[in-house]
Amino acid sequence: MRFPTVSSMTNLQNLCHKINELSFVYRWKEVLTHYKEIRKVGYQLIDHTIYSHVLKACLACSSRLGQSVHASLSKQGFDSFISVGNSLTDFYAKSGALCSAFSVFDSMKKRDSVSWNTILHGHLDQGFLEEGVDLFIQARLFGFESNISTLVLVIQAYQTLQAFDDGQKFHGYLIRSGLWSLTSVQNSLLGMYAANRMDYAETLFDEMYEKDVISWSVMIRGYVHVDDNVFALESFKQMISEFGVEPDGQTMVSVLKGCTQLGELKTGKLIHGYVVSRGLRCDLFVGNTIIDLYCKCGDIDSAITAFWEMPYRNIVSWNSLLSGLVRNEKHAESLNFFASMEKSGLDADEVTLVNLLLVCKVLGDLHQCKLIHSRIIRRGFYSNELAVNSLVDTYAKCNQIDLSWRLFGQINTPDIVTWSTMISAFTHCGLPDEAISLYRQMRLSQERLNPVTLLNLLEACALSAEIGRSKCAHGIAIRMGLASHVAVGTSVLDMYSKCGAIEASRRAFDQISTKNVVSWSAIIAAYGLNGLPHDAVALLPEMEAHGVKPNSVTILAVLSACCHGGLIDEGLTLSKDIVKKHGAELKLEHYSCLVDLLARAGKLEDAFQLIKSIPAAMKPGASAWGALLSACRTYENRKLTEGALPQIFELEPSSSAGYLLASNTFAAGGSWTDASGIRCLMKERGVKVVAGYSMVHVGKNVHTFTAGDKCHLLSNDSYMFGPVVEQLHSCMTIDPVARIQVP
Template identity: 30%
Template sequence: MTGAPITAEYAIALLKECRQSKNAERARFLHALVCQSNLECHGLVGNYLVCALADCGLLCEAQRTFKGLTCPGEHAWTSLISGCADFGDPINAWRLYRSMQDDPQTYPSKHTYLGILRAISRLVDPELCRKVHISLVLEGRECEQSLGNTLLDIYAKCGLLADACHVFETHPARDAVSFNSIIGAYAKCACYEDGFACVHRMQAENISPDDVTFIFALKLCSSVRSIRESQLLHADIVGRGLESKTFIGNALVDVYAKCGTHKEAHSLLFSLHTRDVVSWNALMSGYGENGCGEEVLSCLKEMEQDGILPDKTSVICGLKACGLVQKLGKGREIHLAIAKVGLDQELHVSNTLVVMYVKCGSLVDANKLVLSASKHDLVAWTVLIAGHIEKGMNIEALKCFEKMKQQGVSPDSNAYVFCLQACCDMKSVGQGQLVYLEIVKRGLNLNIFIGSALVHMYTKFGLLVDAHDVLQCLPIRNEVCWTALVSGYVEHGLCREALDCFKKMQAENISPVEFTYACILKACGILGSFEEGQYIHLDVVRKGFEVEAYVGNALVDMYVKVGHLYEAKSVFDKLPYLNVVAWTALISGYAEGELHEQVLDCFGQMQAKNINADAVILILCLKACGATISLERGREVHAEVRKSGLENDLFLANSLIDMYGKCGSPEEGQEVFNRMSVRDIVSWNALITAYGENHEGKMALQSFKRMQEQGFEPDIATFTCLLIACSHSSLIEDGQKCFELMVEKYGYEPIPQHYSTMVDLFARAGEVVKAWRFVEAMQSPPSKELLTALLTSCKNYGEGEVGERCFDLLVQLYPEDGAMGHHMY
């Protein structure tokens, strides 16, 4: 070929050959040759030249030539539109298409429409797609297979499921491409069941699936974690001999790993003819999503032994695994390796490194990484702030927030929510108000997430008016912000306000969530409002929340608090999973109602179901044993205390001493007391009472002496226990000394019970005159039981004068019992 002029026919032949080879240099040479031959404005040659230049990606030259044509043909228009679509100028492709529509001498062909649809696909513009779709419908070309499939594919990519389904259903000749597009559309819109239905429909219509079909179908299985569908597809793939294709094999590894069948995924990976980094990444991602961090790190090591270098995805999987299993050393090792090749500067990798260090508890490393990053990222800063809050380092979290702003990074709603949480945790009203002012300044106070966090913060501070005002100002309110306010009212004992708030929430057609119901049921319980609690119970049943543990427990507790134990037991029996919270609520109700046998029956059922009782339940059971004088059952509860490792719990130990005393075995109570690592005044009082109740007054007095020797100062309850012990054992002198000690040494003002006990002590011993002196010394009127008992002693011991006085006082204070007293006297 020389630079000599050529004929039009020869030029056209050369340009046709150039279009097929798509050689840009050859196209430039021919362009120069055509110009040299003065053929550029030749109708046919000019059109072919535009086509050749556009097909070879020389768009500027093609457009200049196109503008010089007096009558551009459909081929020139189409080639230029397609060239713009294929070589990165889809907007210009659309302009050309609109200009072509205005040209009365040319009509778009199928190839024109395919070209402009490719451009629209790159723009991902559904409105432009609809305009072309209308043109196709008007021209009756909608049903052409290639055009229909392209339309379907664009609608699917844009997530316009209804439009995609319309094109699919009106397509007269559906093929694998059509089905692939609609299956992909269903997957994109998370309509997984419809996606599977399409896969089965494809089989029913005898359309053979291709590689893309299997990839899409396996992605559906991965999304819904359907191992059964995965196995059916796997069998079909093997039957068609496609399992040797690496990308299909990788998809199979991915779905088995995501479905949690890790052994099969691992075996499948090693059965692949060719393993690549994608294969290993699929397996590691699956392990990671299922919380198997150690397995991810093992895979990373095996992959390197397999001679495959990790890519960005592999590194991210490895770092996430280090955070998951908190292997800081391994995380640092990976960090060092990727820093050598500069991969640590990639934004996603850098953020994952920060997350790894935070999860491994190394906030120092995370902080250094964020500050040294070449590009400061909001995600990394937010993770760092959240990490400090999780560790209880709220002041440091707020300092991070300030550093972030100093670095020029603007906080988003998540960052502000974390800051408000830090202020809330550190109970800093002032700091919270400063953050709030900043939020208002930035116009974010109407953001629903920030608004909910503000409501929560103000309720925690007890500023319920402010919380209510914030909520009322939100343009959109959801269940989160309403629940925060309801919870705040309940937490601060404003249960009637909580119920009003709950009603307003429902009036706005906002459905309460489980936690909302739990809070409002607690409010009903505190108020003792059975009717409102029942109404909410019906609502809970309608929503299907009754079997949710959190709500079910709250229902049991509410019915217990309003005194309806039958309803509480009815709800309790319907709970599918009985945890210790539910048992505590029911047992507390029985204990409150003094239904001690039911308390112990519940404890027996818990033991039969291997549910470990907590300290609260054990204390209630010990009280029930004491009330029913059930020593053997008390010993069983004691065994459970030891089994649970709670023997050093001070409250439990005190309850054990009390139980053994009431059950007539103060010696066992003494053994518990001796084993206690820590004792308080309640422990000593329980031991003194245990001996006193069992007529072992001397042992009670000895315990009191040891208590003083060990530096414990008696309280007024100690003297009550001592006086009762002396009374039960008829230790008159000791009782009198204890009374005098209480008043003279410790300065306690005697209470009516002290006087009653002393009267009883002297009366039993026949010291009626001394007993009467204590009656006269009482600051409050003696009970009729006390006077009646003293009157009986006067009769028995022949003390007529004291008896007269006692009778007169009885008639004066309790005239209705005077006749009975006279008869006795």
């Protein structure tokens, strides 16, 4: 380094002057160019204030050069100046090198309020909230004057740390110091209270002399957060009509969320109109929230219109509408919409692919699922737990349990959601033993059980229909303190019902603390399943006496009980009464059950006419035609048999049930040629026969048998099954509803 000569002093002054001018207009690259020119010539800078501008330029363009500048000014002893120390602290803090920033701050012999505010901002902005709050307390002992932005950051730190008591104490400090009357500070305090105690927020809001749009937005957002959406909308109305405060995008997002949570589609449309009239639909957050509102309120057409009217869209916009299409069961439209998304040049993210997997799961589209799987691999989304768990679930729903299991095995450390998903996958594919075994493996891994996993375990035990396992699962629910919860209690009663233990089902039902329509419908279905139709029907008035309104699931449970119990008149009457009294809407499954009810009673013509009277929007399914065909076999009605056959073959061309039923119907009527023709048709179409089976509990084991099975180890064990057959015989002749305890 050399000091400039008299002849070159003018040149150095000009360079320094240019650096000053350029820094005021943020032309940082040119600032660094002139600084490098000074360094190249070897001039010794005399004015230390130049370094503040150079460090700002380094922050904008080259952090590495900033370290060189630090070394240069230290050699000259300029780091002893407070302003230079503050600039260095700010440079390192904003560069993300907080340790270096604190090192500079700590080495400063003298500090002013700017020094403290700079290091506080560095900690609080970088997320070191506890350290930042401690520094603020330390700074107060030195009597520093904090600026407004620091106060706001400290309040936000207390809010994020959920240190409500400390936040209240800070509020007291602000009042004593006379700083709390600042609107920005009050709004920050308001946000802290709204996130914890809305009653405190209301008190502060009422005390505020000046309320701006931020104040109102914080309160509206707070009401929406605590699910007081009605008051949120009332506050919005008061804000614009009484106080004339113009809302911003954040206000409208909160108001729209309130409409969504209330399901207020009509009000939401009015708010949408207000957004358009105020020119706020250019706000991406507002536009995305409008799409979410329409999707969750079931108005998918308006959601699509709102989407295409948006002047700007991002990945959230596309995912919001895609999710809405999936939620509203618009599966074909979902795939078409994804194709449009790809044409727009936007890459799918994890949320997009998970939504597409939901479509594959419903459609059972294995090919599409594999394509999405490959995308997840290529995009590096294998670390995303939601994506991988969705893949495991989707493969299972496509009946590819081997692929689900292989994928599960590739996960190094499965979490509780992954374990639960795999347990559910085994249950869905009819493998309860594997599901229960995996649950035991999960417990050995010390993974903490949650309610979802418990529900999956209960479902697996229900499928296995083994009373010992079911009692163990019930015990787990009791130890977790969840047996009285409605979801778990309903699953427990359903599990016992599948095991034939109706008394245990009733006890589980009685233990549910707050019964809802699902639990009532489940116990009605349980009585019907276990051959007690009169008890099932008797529960209906009891349910209504408790103030629970029957829904479509309840109607189905009652009809099914009447159908299997032969209560034809009761079933027909009850279905009409429930629809008339409660306004419940009959769906396709209800019509199918009514057809079955009439067909079992021999009223084949009435059943056929009922099928023809099903509304056009509900095409009769295979279950309705199958019920009619089954009755045709019993009552030997060839004419209706021939009418039902084409319908079943069209609806379920690959299912063996319809072919076998038709063949047996013709055989029962002596039409052996037609019966043989149906069998030949099965072979031509490659339809494989799926045999039914029976489950028998022997000791602690469950055995399945099919008709004519000679391969089972116990098929010839007369010592084991002789007493069982005799007991069944005696029960059939003495007490048709007796329960059998197999030793």
